[in-house]
Amino acid sequence: MVRIFAVIFFVFFTSVVTARDNRIDTIRYDAPELANFGKHTIGVRTLTIIDPNRIDVLNTSNGSANAVYDRKLTIEVWYPADPTTAQDAGGEYKAITRNPAVIATLRGSALRNADPATNNVRYPLVVLSHGYPGNRYLMSHLGENLASKGYVVASIDHADSTYDDLQAFSSTLYNRPLDQRFVIDSMANFSEDTNSFLHGLVNANMTGVVGYSMGGYGLVNNLGGGYSDAVAAAATISPNALVSAHSTGNPDYRKKLDSRIKAGFAIAPWGMNFGFWSANDLAGITVPTFYLAGDADDIAGYENGVRAIFKGAINSERYLLTFKNAGHNAGAPYPLPNEISSNEDKTGASHYTDPVWDTVRMNNIMDHFATAYFNHYLKDDQQSQSYLDVVPDGADGVYSEQNGIMDDKHTYWKGFGSGTAVGLKLEHLQPLQ
Template sequence: MKLTLLTTTVVATAAATSLAAQNRIDGQSPDAPELAAYGALPVGVRQLDFVNPDQIDILSIDPAGDPPADLPRYDRPLTVEMWYPAAEGASGETSLNAYLRDGTTEVTLEGRAVRDAAPAASGEPFPLLMLSHGYPGNRFLMSHLAENLASKGYVVASIDHTDSTYRDQSAFGSTLVNRPLDQLFVLEQMAQLNTDGGSEFAGLIDADNTGLIGYSMGGYGAIVTAGGGVTETSVGYPWGGPQGTLGIHQAGSETHEALPDPRIKTAVAIGPWGMNTGFWDAEGLAGIEIPMLFIAGSEDATSLYEEGIRAIWEGASSVDRALLTFDGGGHNTVAPIPAPAESFYFNDRLGFNVSEHYTDSVWDTVFMNNVGQHFLTAWMDLELKGETEKAAYLDLLDIGSEGLWSVNADGSLRDDHTYWKGFAEGTADGLRYEVLEATPPAVPLPASAWLLIFALGGLGVMRRAR
């Protein structure tokens, strides 16, 4: 297991290293798993600005007042950062300007994607991935995943969710209501960008073959978008969607039944929030319609593990799904970028060291992110590209440390080798990967069948009485 102890000395040393000073998002641990490596494609990055018209203005609704005759509406702005395969020879600016968790400190992140590079002239569109950050967060929080996956042949759209970013964090009800709506709106905008003859991205984006990746509240949104309707109880929470506005996502409602989009073929939820406060039950989770990968730290104190993320995984009974667990990991498992050097200070307003928003107290961030890149590559390549050979990277023993490392002197694997594919000896320790298959829904028997069963049962009783 890759461990890090965040003592004052270690933190100070880490902040002083050249790697930390550069705030690099593209780090590769020496023992990163195989599929974490960057792909062969150059990457470009570009900012897109969208407006979703005529949306419910959650912030203008008084939760304690009388229900308005008509809900206030507004045009909802959404900023998206798009990473994409770029033309060969792309060169230029490779830094990203982003705000820290404190909402005031702007920092420079360094990666490999070239700002505004010309897109690749591939002739074939690339599957679309959408990234949805936590509350609060921003579109750069998972940029290490975005850039890495784009280099392997994906267009990645990472959303700044209005009212949920470090700069504009507002009422929680906006996040609850708008996350799924934002995700589906951005999907449609990316589909239109692909068909816009005047856009240089026309023909580049396969929006009909989309994967959704959400972290924390983004994971909540991904579950709802995938078909997981929320409970009636959660719709009535006084701190939730004001005046019952969350009811559009309630399980069984017409609005929620119509929500899932067939263009989204799979979803990944990292540390998804909601089960720990009663947002789902068995009925709601059974509504999930697409295969899902869940990623969690076993010590997640925000979304909880047994009563939270693991319970969601177990409850999504209608689909095949997997759960990747980092034993000892917390809520920051896999999703956040490595803590920028400027984040290592105590913020009086927040009441904690800003770096804690990005780091884990047990796992090394770069290695943890590499594991995430490895599994997301295998999962998306299998689900969206149909690369069946990637299934071998997901056909694993449940507990990484229980695999047998058995290799010949020439490096070839012996027949009894059972260690996780793509991992070096000892590097799967502390990891678990568990799979559950869909449970077929119970088929109700017709009345005639029940009459026959009762009749046969009666005959059995008569025969036993003789």
């Protein structure tokens, strides 16, 4: 009885401390193995990049010439760092929240403006793309975590789609795939620029993209899933049918895809339940993809949404991790910030929470699988495959050990403690061709 009380108190105390300090780097006692941080010190910097002459969706009208503008994006970049060179105190982010009137102070492990590690290694690139709305900090737990394991991570503030800059949906529908590709180009250019702190640090030829919700919508398109011609051409989607640039029937669509994207990680990708892809469209995906979803997702849908994409992408190797009974927020958002939870006005609170699952636990599980997946596909780490080849339903695994050593009866998910894979399902499908 005492031991049970101690465990309950520990979980409660950890949750209270996490909420008070807004930690994005909390690793729970029951987290799977690969959720733990790696050996690298983490550096972080904020950059602004500008894509000149992008079509201006918001100022283009049907039948008129397309307006153009210089599209500015802010990105947060995490990278392996030299721990002795930080110019500012690290581990703190001032983040606008889902309630734009509230600014949260998030705390993590990164050192602000630290010099990069000097070991002449080019690290794989991972791009993080948030939902509508969101911002570059929403998946900051993953940004720090992957950087500690030898990745350069660039997280985007998508203009017209952030908490404090929420514009017409048509801009996001058109710009999301373009923003993701532009960030890859920019990071590759920084790595070749002798004046950039990223010089020689980024291997953009081995790029992974993580897309949540509308970020997943853009990611599926960049993996080869062109949008349905009929939906993309609809007048209500974008002026001058601009989204048709990303549709399957556009002869230029596939020419503009970026072959440097070697792996996708799509979290609750939006669009399937609104007809954005047909079977023919999804068959165009050939890039390996890890899908993550809650089976109670009422935003992106599950059977008619994420799971339908997973099943329909028949020409790609793919995984689907399902959080049973979780909703749209499975895995991606950092925990509810104290500035909202302690406020009388709870506007935006549901953006960071799930009615069933603890957010930190979901973050830890997502970071574990993102690590295994990207290590396998971007670093060719064959040992990582064993974390992905598991009994499909976590509840069916058998945890069996003798004197701390797993015996022949053991079939439990690798890296998970006894009982901790219950509520999870991981499916794996091979491409047809």
